[in-house]
Amino acid sequence: MSQTLQETLFRLSTLDRDVLSIAWLSLRVSLTAVGIGLLLGIPLGSLIAVARFPGRGAVVGLLNAFMGLPPVIVGLVLYLLLSRSGPLGALGLLFTPAAMVAAQALLATPLVAALTRQVIADAEAHLGEQLRSLRLSAPRRAGVLIYDARFSLFTAALAAFGRAISEIGAVLVVGGNIDGHTRTMTTAISLETQKGDLSLALALGAVLMALVLAVNAAAAILRSHAAKAYG
Amino acid sequence: MSEPPAIHLQNVSLTRDGRTILDRLDLDVAAPGITAVIGPNGAGKSVTLRVIDGLIRPDAGTVRLSPGRRAFVFQRPALVRASARANVALGLVSLKLSRRERLERIDAALARVGLLERAGDAATRFSGGEQQRLAFARAWAMRPDLLLLDEPTASLDPAATETIEGLITEMAGAGTAVLLVSHNLGQVARLADETVVLAAGRAVERGPTRSLLFSPRTVEARAYLTGELPWTSFAAAS
Ligand SMILES: Nc1ncnc2c1ncn2[C@@H]1O[C@H](COP(=O)(O)OP(=O)(O)OP(=O)(O)O)[C@@H](O)[C@H]1O
Numbered sequence: 001m002s003q004t005l006q007e008t009l010f011r012l013s014t015l016d017r018d019v020l021s022i023a024w025l026s027l028r029v030s031l032t033a034v035g036i037g038l039l040l041g042i043p044l045g046s047l048i049a050v051a052r053f054p055g056r057g058a059v060v061g062l063l064n065a066f067m068g069l070p071p072v073i074v075g076l077v078l079y080l081l082l083s084r085s086g087p088l089g090a091l092g093l094l095f096t097p098a099a100m101v102a103a104q105a106l107l108a109t110p111l112v113a114a115l116t117r118q119v120i121a122d123a124e125a126h127l128g129e130q131l132r133s134l135r136l137s138a139p140r141r142a143g144v145l146i147y148d149a150r151f152s153l154f155t156a157a158l159a160a161f162g163r164a165i166s167e168i169g170a171v172l173v174v175g176g177n178i179d180g181h182t183r184t185m186t187t188a189i190s191l192e193t194q195k196g197d198l199s200l201a202l203a204l205g206a207v208l209m210a211l212v213l214a215v216n217a218a219a220a221i222l223r224s225h226a227a228k229a230y231g
Numbered sequence: 232m233s234e235p236p237a238i239h240l241q242n243v244s245l246t247r248d249g250r251t252i253l254d255r256l257d258l259d260v261a262a263p264g265i266t267a268v269i270g271p272n273g274a275g276k277s278v279t280l281r282v283i284d285g286l287i288r289p290d291a292g293t294v295r296l297s298p299g300r301r302a303f304v305f306q307r308p309a310l311v312r313a314s315a316r317a318n319v320a321l322g323l324v325s326l327k328l329s330r331r332e333r334l335e336r337i338d339a340a341l342a343r344v345g346l347l348e349r350a351g352d353a354a355t356r357f358s359g360g361e362q363q364r365l366a367f368a369r370a371w372a373m374r375p376d377l378l379l380l381d382e383p384t385a386s387l388d389p390a391a392t393e394t395i396e397g398l399i400t401e402m403a404g405a406g407t408a409v410l411l412v413s414h415n416l417g418q419v420a421r422l423a424d425e426t427v428v429l430a431a432g433r434a435v436e437r438g439p440t441r442s443l444l445f446s447p448r449t450v451e452a453r454a455y456l457t458g459e460l461p462w463t464s465f466a467a468a469s
């Protein structure tokens with residue numbers, strides 16, 4: 001065990017370009033997916049929070065359930081869509097980083113939407129009447145509520161990033177773990193563990209942890225700066 | 232009194248969760264001028280203002296308003312996590328002002344309630360009284376034709392109360408019809424031309440403020456004005 005640890009430290013000190021490019025790919029894929037998730041999830045969640053329509057309760061329940069969507073299922077469904085004989089096969093996206101982005105975006109979007117719905121519903125309970133009294137249009141009201149809830153939505157974005165960067169099932173199925181092309185931190189760790197190279201797996205794990213901590217720390221600093229002004 | 236009323240409510244009823252909140256309510260508010268609505272907690276005063284502002288649809292009855300801009304200062308100010316200036320600006324969005332005009336009006340409004348030097352501060356971190364003054368400033372900036380005030384000075388210190396009362400009088404003098412809900416009977420006496428007493432969702436009495444305050448005709452108005460608590464008389468009777 002202590003030998004593995006020593007080796008891990010050694011591997012960490014000599015991290016090669018491969019590891020860095022894998023880390024970079026993981027970061028790029030997950031951040032892009034979260035970006036898409038925010039772009040889709042925030043409007044969707046806000047709409048469900050403010051709109052009144054039949055079957056709304058069921059939609060909310062479904063959305064909350066989708067927060068826990070198993071990544072490997074998302075990967076599988078996307079695989080079927082993107083495979084050569086699938087309806088989107090012509091795009092030729094299977095086993096590309098784009099497919100991994102799509103898969104993680106599918107995981108991030110319902111999570112962001114569900115958290116947004118809750119946060120915006122609370123903001124609406126507090127401000128909704130006032131904003132309607134000010135005769136603001138529906139889109140404008142939604143914009144004000146999103147702005148008012150921005151710090152909570154920030155937390156939702158971090159949760160989505162955590163889910164994306166740490167999942168393995170979806171990227172493995174649609175990405176294929178191809179060396180130098182679609183290998184991410186999680187798929188690489190899994191592979192090295194299976195091959196028995198525990199020290200490399202641990203070194204990669206340490207890098208992944210560092211990555212997650214760095215993103216969260218950067219976010220926390222940004223947030224506290226903003227909150228200092230208008231918390 | 233030849234002007235058409237700014238607000239005309241007739242036979243307005245509202246039931247929620249099986250409870251009657253407004254019960255065939257009739258209410259007329261003259262324009263311009265200040266009309267006060269008084270009555271015990273839970274009488275339906277705030278709900279009446281919401282109905283007038285179109286935020287709640289009554290189950291029955293007629294709501295007729297003269298055309299023009301409305302502003303509503305809520306009993307509990309609802310402010311956005313943004314600067315005081317941004318919160319006032321929100322009231323001007325639907326007014327289509329030029330940028331310069333908008334900024335001038337915002338600063339004038341903040342100055343009138345003594346918050347100009349706090350213009351850039353987070354409104355949600357203001358004290359209760361400061362938030363209430365900010366909410367009033369937003370309504371003032373809108374230059375409404377109809378102003379709905381729900382206990383606008385409830386958490387204000389005496390000096391701020393005097394300032395706000397001055398602004399209310401000034402706005403009424405400039406032609407705004409004001410509907411003022413207040414538990415501060417001194418304030419009602421100082422400001423209101425007409426007063427309506429609401430009890431259990433009904434307008435039980437109305438009249439010129441002085442005569443109503445000093446010689447109420449109905450049991451409900453008398454009970455409210457003499458500070459008799461409905462549940463103590465109930466307890467004594469049982
Ligand atoms: N949305 C609602 N749903 C159900 N009941 C409501 C609702 N809003 C108000 N009520 C009820 O209507 C009654 C009147 O409320 P309202 O807020 O108008 O009282 P009020 O006269 O303004 O009292 P106060 O002097 O305490 O401000 C209360 O009993 C309240 O519980």
Ligand SMILES: [Mg+2]
Nearest residue numbers: 276277306381
């Ligand atoms: Mg009230």
